[in-house]
Amino acid sequence: ELNLINQKVASLTTLTNDERQKLVNDLGQLGPIEREAYLSSLTKQHEIVSAPIKTTIGTIIVDNKKAAKKGVKELAKRAKIAKGKNNYLKTIELYQSAAMLASNWELSNELVQIEEIIRKTKIEDLSVKKKDLEKEAKVAVKSKNYVEASAKYKYASKMASEIFKLGASDMTKEVKRLTKKANEYEKLK
Structure with missing residues (x-):
């Protein structure tokens, strides 16, 4: 029975070896019906793939991660131009749009950088x-x-x-x- 549980848990690729071992031990404590329900739920959870969302910000249309990175760069470029003209309100708006885009497409490095730029721009x-x-x-x-x-x-x-x-x-x-x-x-x- 533990071998069967091990095989099913091994198919969950996002878990570390320690997490897999703990899960096998935890599942061994459950009855067969609860165990099957839990494994089924976990499997479905791992099968869910977030569908890309089409995002439009101004003239920038984004439908994949590469386009999102390009969009973030374009918005940051526009924000720098606005900042050069001392238009802080427009600068912050553009950076916030870039932050939203980075957040939607899980570009965490870009998001952290943009949030820091927004903070510094607000201070300025x-x-x-x-x-x-x-x-x-x-x-x-x-x-x-x-x-x-x-x-x-x-x-x-x-x-x-x-x-x-x-x-x-x-x-x-x-x-x-x-x-x-x-x-x-x-x-x-």
């Missing part, structure tokens, strides 16, 4: 916005518009907080500094 975008808000706040201070200055510093502080959430640990001091400035100018209303 928020940093630019934070600097702009600080400049606007300084202009408001010079014109003695302390309410606006306080609001701009608060918003810049929120930007710094978002940057921190994305993994830039050096932003804690920046959040405190900007919040302190916001509170300082709020008192001068």
Whole structure:
């Protein structure tokens, strides 16, 4: 009986030798009906092949893994062009489309790289916005518009907080500094 179980388990090619041995031992503990049901279920599970899904992103049509890799490269290229024009919103959109494509076609290496690029791009975008808000706040201070200055510093502080959430640990001091400035100018209303 164990030989029969061994033969059936050997046909499951995705298991390691240790997993096969454990499965044989576990199946040996079951009754013949439960064992047959379990083996049948496992066999069916291994026979299921995920059919490729046709994906269309913009003008890119993907129906196989090779086309998916090409599509990811094309979207990344477009994203770099958008980033060169400082269009961070479009850059992030394009990279997210590339990430979705990589995820759908199980391109894990590409997906990890794209997710890191998205994170860095978001940090860069928020940093630019934070600097702009600080400049606007300084202009408001010079014109003695302390309410606006306080609001701009608060918003810049929120930007710094978002940057921190994305993994830039050096932003804690920046959040405190900007919040302190916001509170300082709020008192001068």
